[in-house]
Amino acid sequence: xxxxxxxxxxxxxxxxxxxxxxxxxxxxxxxxxxxxxxxxxxxxxxxxxxxxxxxxxxxxxxxxxxxxxxxxxxxxxxxxxxxxxxxxxxxxxxxxxxxxxxxxxxxxxxxxxx
Amino acid sequence: xxxxxxxxxxxxxxxxxxxxxxxxxxxxxxxxxxxxxxxxxxxxxxxxxxxxxxxxxxxxxxxxxxxxxxxxxxxxxxxxxxxxxxxxxxxxxxxxxxxxxxxxxxxxxxxxxxxxxxxxxxxxxxxxxxxxxxxxxxxxxxxxxxxxxxxxxxxxxxxxxxxxxxxxxxxxxxxxxxxxxxxxxxxxxxxxxxxxxxxxxxxxxxxxxxxxxxxxxxxxxxxxxxxxxxxxxxxxxxxxxxxxxxxxxxxxxxxxxxxxxxxxxxxxxxxxxxxxxxxxxxxxxxxxxxxxxxxxxxxxxxxxxxxxxxxxxxxxxxxxxxxxxxxxxxxxxxxxxxxxxxxxxxxxxxxxxxxxxxxxxxxxxxxxxxxxxxxxxxxxxxxxxxxxxxxxxxxxxxxxxxxxxxxx
Numbered sequence: 001x002x003x004x005x006x007x008x009x010x011x012x013x014x015x016x017x018x019x020x021x022x023x024x025x026x027x028x029x030x031x032x033x034x035x036x037x038x039x040x041x042x043x044x045x046x047x048x049x050x051x052x053x054x055x056x057x058x059x060x061x062x063x064x065x066x067x068x069x070x071x072x073x074x075x076x077x078x079x080x081x082x083x084x085x086x087x088x089x090x091x092x093x094x095x096x097x098x099x100x101x102x103x104x105x106x107x108x109x110x111x112x113x114x
Numbered sequence: 115x116x117x118x119x120x121x122x123x124x125x126x127x128x129x130x131x132x133x134x135x136x137x138x139x140x141x142x143x144x145x146x147x148x149x150x151x152x153x154x155x156x157x158x159x160x161x162x163x164x165x166x167x168x169x170x171x172x173x174x175x176x177x178x179x180x181x182x183x184x185x186x187x188x189x190x191x192x193x194x195x196x197x198x199x200x201x202x203x204x205x206x207x208x209x210x211x212x213x214x215x216x217x218x219x220x221x222x223x224x225x226x227x228x229x230x231x232x233x234x235x236x237x238x239x240x241x242x243x244x245x246x247x248x249x250x251x252x253x254x255x256x257x258x259x260x261x262x263x264x265x266x267x268x269x270x271x272x273x274x275x276x277x278x279x280x281x282x283x284x285x286x287x288x289x290x291x292x293x294x295x296x297x298x299x300x301x302x303x304x305x306x307x308x309x310x311x312x313x314x315x316x317x318x319x320x321x322x323x324x325x326x327x328x329x330x331x332x333x334x335x336x337x338x339x340x341x342x343x344x345x346x347x348x349x350x351x352x353x354x355x356x357x358x359x360x361x362x363x364x365x366x367x368x369x370x371x372x373x374x375x376x377x378x379x380x381x382x383x384x385x386x387x388x389x390x391x392x393x394x395x396x397x398x399x400x401x402x403x404x405x406x407x408x409x410x411x412x413x414x415x416x417x418x419x420x421x422x423x424x425x426x427x428x429x430x431x432x433x434x435x436x437x438x439x440x441x442x443x444x445x446x447x448x449x450x451x452x453x454x455x456x457x458x459x460x461x462x463x464x465x466x467x468x469x470x471x472x473x474x475x476x477x478x479x480x481x482x483x484x485x486x487x488x489x490x491x492x493x494x495x496x497x498x499x500x501x502x503x504x505x506x507x508x509x510x511x512x513x514x515x516x517x518x519x520x521x522x
Binding site for chain 2: 025048051052055056058059061062063066074077078080081082084085088089090096097098099100102104105106107108109
């Protein structure tokens with residue numbers, strides 16, 4: 001456990017890395033859809049006040065030259081982008097209410113790495 | 115920024131009395147005969163959008179579009195001279211399909227049946243055992259061309275060998291209105307597709323009015339496209355350009371972003387941020403630069419929806435597969451992100467947009483099933499649904515189901 005996988009100012013978010021530091025939109029979408037409302041609300045509540053400092057920290061790098069620890073942090077912000085609307089609009093429900101079947105929506109771009 | 119107030123209580127039927135006010139028949143959405151006429155008299159006749167030029171940037175890059183509405187598959191390929199050409203995806207020998215991948219890059223196309231080889235200009239350049247063919251000349255057996263033309267980087271194709279109209283003539287004044295937006299600079303693409311068990315017009319109609327916004331998008335986009343000045347998402351502008359149509363969708367300048375949306379506003383572009391510069395918009399789009407502008411919603415006849423707003427643009431396209439089956443493609447385009455913050459903002463906005471599209475598509479299959487019952491023979495359209503009225507009028511002008519084919 002000697003190495004931190006996130007930049008030092010965000011080391012306390014380490015607990016989210018395994019589940020939410022995901023490299024593709026497909027993985028983030030699938031993780032969100034498989035989560036409970038309580039899980040989504042917890043991630044949202046903890047990350048929301050950290051997002052500004054996270055993005056300011058990340059913005060010192062260009063998008064294609066992120067060090068490994070910053071890359072993991074960046075993936076966490078993208079997972080936040082995936083789950084935030086579900087907490088803000090649908091009370092944490094992991095799916096869009098009154099919607100088309102999401103599994104039939106093919107995201108052509110979804111395997112692209114961020 | 116100018117803040118001219120739109121007149122959102124205009125009666126569009128008074129502006130366009132030729133479109134009438136009667137209920138509109140549902141039959142064109144469920145009739146197999148109507149569908150076949152659409153295929154022959156519309157999709158096999160007019161210019162159809164097939165993709166952006168950036169999708170095939172280099173010589174040898176190609177993409178294949180299965181245009182079932184035109185009963186053909188077409189290869190679009192950039193030649194060694196940099197020109198994009200279209201060819202029916204059919205080997206000249208015995209008719210085998212030539213290119214099987216959706217997209218790729220190649221020096222030549224080689225048929226997997228007997229090995230005939232074509233270059234990227236469609237010329238037949240290789241025939242195994244050629245000397246055993248009779249009275250045969252390779253020069254006469256190239257690929258069959260499909261006309262292609264570009265507008266603002268949008269690649270259109272026309273499969274009618276007897277077409278009489280250039281793309282510029284077809285797009286007409288609409289093409290001029292929408293020219294100059296930086297489509298080619300906003301190239302970071304988020305794309306979705308699905309097959310919908312509904313007629314293509316059921317899908318198109320659902321995106322062609324603002325009346326649904328309060329109900330279907332009440333949770334995903336609260337108070338974004340409605341507000342004190344315009345509680346029902348009335349359209350502040352509607353214009354028709356021959357078979358094409360344009361309208362402005364209102365955007366609430368007092369929209370309160372959610373906490374996550376506010377973060378996205380600070381770091382990048384957004385669908386709902388109203389503070390952005392409107393300098394990117396063509397002069398004819400929101401000419402007063404009203405702060406109540408949400409986005410321009412345009413329909414290029416027959417099957418493309420184009421939306422532009424400061425900072426991004428998006429399209430929907432509806433490809434008929436059968437009278438009750440449609441391939442839907444939704445694509446959103448952003449500026450290529452330079453910073454992690456910009457990329458985050460895109461990801462957030464794209465999530466909300468995807469969710470809204472999941473809401474838009476929610477009703478379509480059930481609607482088709484209900485229409486198929488024949489219980490309701492007409493749609494009752496309100497004044498604000500005039501784009502739909504125009505759509506059926508223009509379509510019938512091409513199709514002639516009621517006039518030429520005597521189904522009155």
